[in-house]
Amino acid sequence: MERKKLGLIINPIAGLGGSVGLKGTDGVSEEAIHRGAIPRAEERTQRALTELLANKNQVIVYTGPGSLGGRIAKQMGFPYVVDGALSDGHTTGKTTQDLVRWLQQQDVDLVLFAGGDGTARDIYAAAKASTVFLGIPAGVKIHSPVYAVNPSAAGALANLYLTGKVTKTSEQEVVDIDENQYRHDIINTKLYGYLTIPKEHAYTQNRKCASPPSEATAMETIAARVVDDMEPDTYYLIGAGTTTRAIMQELELAYTLIGVDIVCNKKLVAKDVYGKQIMQYIRGKKAKLVVTITGGQGFLFGRGNQQLTPEVIKKVGKDNLIILATKDKLFQLRGQPLLVDTGNAELDQKLSGFYRIICSYYETAVGKVATN
Amino acid sequence: MEMKRIDRSQKVRVGFHEAKWDEAIIYELSKPGERGILVPKADKKVVDAVGNGVSMLPKGLRRKQAVNLPELSQNHVLRHYMRLSQETLGADVNIEIGQGTCTMKYSPKINEQLARGIFDLHPEQDPSTAQGIMEIFHETDKYMQEISGMSRFTFQPGGGSQGLFTMGSIVKAYMNSKGETRDEFITTIYSHPSDAAAPALKGYKIIYLQPDPKTGVPDLEAFKAVCTERTAGFIQANPEDTGLYNSNIAKFVKYAHKMGALCCYDQANGNAVLGVARAKEAGFDMCHFNLHKTFSTPHGCGGPACGATGVRAGLEEFLPAPLIDFDGKKYFFNYKFENKKFGVHKVRAYYGVAPVVLKTYCWIRSLGPNGLYQVTKTAVLNNNYMFKKMLEIPGISAFYITDDNQRVEQCRYTMEKIYKDTGVSTTDIQRRMMDFGMHYWTSHHPFFLPEPITLEPTESPSKEDIDEYVNTLKYVFKECYDNPEYVKSAPHSSTTHQVDESVMDDPKKWATSWKVYLRKYK
Structure with missing residues (x-):
């Protein structure tokens, strides 16, 4: 049987900042080491790879040299191949990106990477949509759901995926917070993109309720609702995220995943537009704004859709907001209010109140936008 | 040798193992020609009078080929089902606490025994020969009225979800009768999924209220924001599956009425409020109880059930037919709402699962009003x-x-x-x-x-x-x-x-x- 190709990327400095009170490692790794931080990414990777040991003869590891993955692969007895173009030692985000590109050239089946939100951003910057990734949590900040709940869970899921027991995948958000602000206790998340990860399914017994529809099906039904309700000669600003993307797919139009597209009479008017451009298109026209919750904290505006400037939001108006979210995504907020951070405090205040959030073709939920 | 007492101090049953027979399904056990009962040939006189028994049937009703049934002897059938029964984890063998929301209470065996007494009854038989069970239906209706404050009950719905469907149907019929074209129904996230599914089946768009993150119950202001002249109905379980009671429920109902909507009380969690709170006092227009849960008949997870559904005065005409009434001398099936232009007409054949209603009657009678309160x-x-x-x-x-x-x-x-x-x-x-x-x-x-x-x-x-x-x-x-x-x-x-x-x-x-x-x- 042909061996499965497992890509492995360790960000050796991930998690350094946390252990010495620096709330992250972005740009401060040397200071962290100076304060006595001990690298832990390799140890966490080892915990993940332990789950794959039983099948190590069916896997070949593709990785970087030394602390990037080669050392731990060798120690644990995995057959491995190293990217000869890279060198161990001082690593940066570019090192991670170079390794991602090389792994994709090797046509790996899955890339396991150890790090935090910053590492996920670097991975995303070089990732193809067809590559499947999975994060081993090792960084200080883990807000992106591309990471497993702990290293063992990452290894177990990787094992199930490589042995064909898990075959489904899903796109999950890559989000990060501004570490400079975080160090001053301000949490400011931003959506950077999506990575495809294996989708774990639960083995059950004693069920007393039916399986819910998949996330993809839920998005399709939401998109069908929006498309069926579209009014003629109205400019629909469709912006950022996988839920809104489903509308463009339903209409069979080209789309921008992390950006805003404009649709009128079910035809594409403009793609990947921002602030002033949007204003030019909708001036004197009837417009509606279709948005979803972004950034993992329930933000409607200000995280990943900054193209929607306060001027655009004001022009469209509160009553022409169409908010979408799958139940899975909405329920992660557990009833917490939705947030807005448009950059205009007065507008933020005006946007407060109750909204209907479309969850499927026939279902909406009531959501509250907080008054800050 | 000294006899030792078995140590029962261990409270966690680590030695448990469920029976496992690796039993095939009954069709796979079938052997051509194997029989459980050999039916004797009919007497010549009978054959002369009625032919071979099939020839009397209208041609259109006769099978063109033999029915596909498994062929097994009696002992094979018995062994098969005994093995399957051992492979289940039923309420009678485990401490049935874990199936939250299912109200898996003990169901007295004497009620099962009493219910066996009516197994020979058929819903098609002449009412004059079934006065006893009809009286029990009628009396149980009165008890349910007292427990809920509603005016009239139907036992026709064959389960909880069908009870909810009946309420959705009543709302639809009522709105149709008023010429209303309302198209929305409000429920809550923590109510049973059938609270949304039932009105959705009637063509309504569903709006969910989310729980307040601090109190766990819906926010009245959120409700007011979406309850409009488009709202046909509001349906909620209370307490919800979190076990939390919305003490503002009367305010929700009042506002819904102000907007012209009807309010439905899902009382699947009725075990929380027997003798404590009633649908009527909260202002609800209708409610349903799962007799198989709260009223111990028992909960069969798909077995015989009843979603008894009651309405306030003024809505009786929308209940499915027949109802069972008493004219002072005898009990009779009342079909007067069956052909009503805007009625629900029927949600199921006949008038309800008789053994379930009988067991409910027995359970209520054995406890009395104070007993029901003690249950809660x-x-x-x-x-x-x-x-x-x-x-x-x-x-x-x-x-x-x-x-x-x-x-x-x-x-x-x-x-x-x-x-x-x-x-x-x-x-x-x-x-x-x-x-x-x-x-x-x-x-x-x-x-x-x-x-x-x-x-x-x-x-x-x-x-x-x-x-x-x-x-x-x-x-x-x-x-x-x-x-x-x-x-x-x-x-x-x-x-x-x-x-x-x-x-x-x-x-x-x-x-x-x-x-x-x-x-x-x-």
């Missing part, structure tokens, strides 16, 4: 004792704990911390508890609360039973830290190992009957 008091006491014991387990917590929102008859807990620490999820625990001969339930999907556990002790278990259940859970949660892989690979002592449900994602692969299975896979 005891169920609430048991649940709150269990709540305290559960929160003592490391890693277990609950949401919405404030000073004034005590859990009523059940509770939804969370094991989020244990999941984060160990990677063991609540669905893993669900399987592992089978290894101790116990049920355990999570929540409806998608989970609103992370890694949920929903438990409902009812009034039936003793303190020792609750302690044993909690101790078993405690044992399993400790295992999560000591040996997580063992928990994740459970069950180890149950009939069936892990069931991969991912194949259920594709309806094209479903085989919903033996015939479909043969067509698709043979």
Whole structure:
């Protein structure tokens, strides 16, 4: 049987900042080491790879040299191949990106990477949509759901995926917070993109309720609702995220995943537009704004859709907001209010109140936008 | 040799193993020609009078080919079903606390015995020969009226969801009768999914209210924001499956009425309020009870059931027909609403599952009004004792704990911390508890609360039973830290190992009957 190709990327400095009170490692790794931080990414990777040991003869590891993955692969007895173009030692985000590109050239089946939100951003910057990734949590900040709940869970899921027991995948958000602000206790998340990860399914017994529809099906039904309700000669600003993307797919139009597209009479008017451009298109026209919750904290505006400037939001108006979210995504907020951070405090205040959030073709939920 | 007493001090049944027979389905056991009963040939006189028995049937009703039934002897049939019965984990063998929301209380066997007395009755037989059971239907209707404050009940719905469907149908019929074209129905996230599905079947768009993150019950202002002249109905369980009671419910109902909507009370969690609160006083227009849950008939998880549905005065004409009435001399089937232009007409054949209604009648009569109140008091006491014991387990917590929102008859807990620490999820625990001969339930999907556990002790278990259940859970949660892989690979002592449900994602692969299975896979 042909061996499965497992890509492995360790960000050796991930998690350094946390252990010495620096709330992250972005740009401060040397200071962290100076304060006595001990690298832990390799140890966490080892915990993940332990789950794959039983099948190590069916896997070949593709990785970087030394602390990037080669050392731990060798120690644990995995057959491995190293990217000869890279060198161990001082690593940066570019090192991670170079390794991602090389792994994709090797046509790996899955890339396991150890790090935090910053590492996920670097991975995303070089990732193809067809590559499947999975994060081993090792960084200080883990807000992106591309990471497993702990290293063992990452290894177990990787094992199930490589042995064909898990075959489904899903796109999950890559989000990060501004570490400079975080160090001053301000949490400011931003959506950077999506990575495809294996989708774990639960083995059950004693069920007393039916399986819910998949996330993809839920998005399709939401998109069908929006498309069926579209009014003629109205400019629909469709912006950022996988839920809104489903509308463009339903209409069979080209789309921008992390950006805003404009649709009128079910035809594409403009793609990947921002602030002033949007204003030019909708001036004197009837417009509606279709948005979803972004950034993992329930933000409607200000995280990943900054193209929607306060001027655009004001022009469209509160009553022409169409908010979408799958139940899975909405329920992660557990009833917490939705947030807005448009950059205009007065507008933020005006946007407060109750909204209907479309969850499927026939279902909406009531959501509250907080008054800050 | 000295005889030693068996040590029973261990409260966690680590030695349990469910029976496993690896039994084939009955069609696979079939052998051509094998018979359970050999029917004697008819007497010549009979044959001369009626022919071969088939020739008397109209041609259009005759089968063109033999019916596909399994062919087995009596002892093979008996053995097959005895084995299957041993492979189940029924309410009579386990401490039935884990199936939260199901109200798995003890159902007195004497009521089962009494119900056997009416097995020979047929719903088509002349009413003059069925006056006894008709009286019991009529009397049970009156009891349900007293318990709820409603004006009239139907027992026609064959289950809880059908009761909810009946309420959705009544709302639709009522709105049609008024010439209203309202198209929205409001419910809550924590109400049963059928509270949304039932009105959706009637063509309504569904609006969910989310719980307030602090109190766990919906916000009245959120309700007012979406309750408009488009709202046909509002439906809510109260308490909801979290065990939290919305004490503002009368204000919701009042506002809905102001907007012209009707209000439906899902009383699937009725065990929390018997003798304490009634639908009428909260202003509801209609309600339903699951006789198979609250009224102990018992809950069969798909077996015979009844979603008794009642309406306030003025809405009786929308109930499905027939109702059973008494004219002063005899009980009779009242069909006067059957052909009404805007009625519900029927949701099911006949007038309800008679043994279920009979068992309800017996249960109510054996307890009386004070007994029903004691049922609720005891169920609430048991649940709150269990709540305290559960929160003592490391890693277990609950949401919405404030000073004034005590859990009523059940509770939804969370094991989020244990999941984060160990990677063991609540669905893993669900399987592992089978290894101790116990049920355990999570929540409806998608989970609103992370890694949920929903438990409902009812009034039936003793303190020792609750302690044993909690101790078993405690044992399993400790295992999560000591040996997580063992928990994740459970069950180890149950009939069936892990069931991969991912194949259920594709309806094209479903085989919903033996015939479909043969067509698709043979």
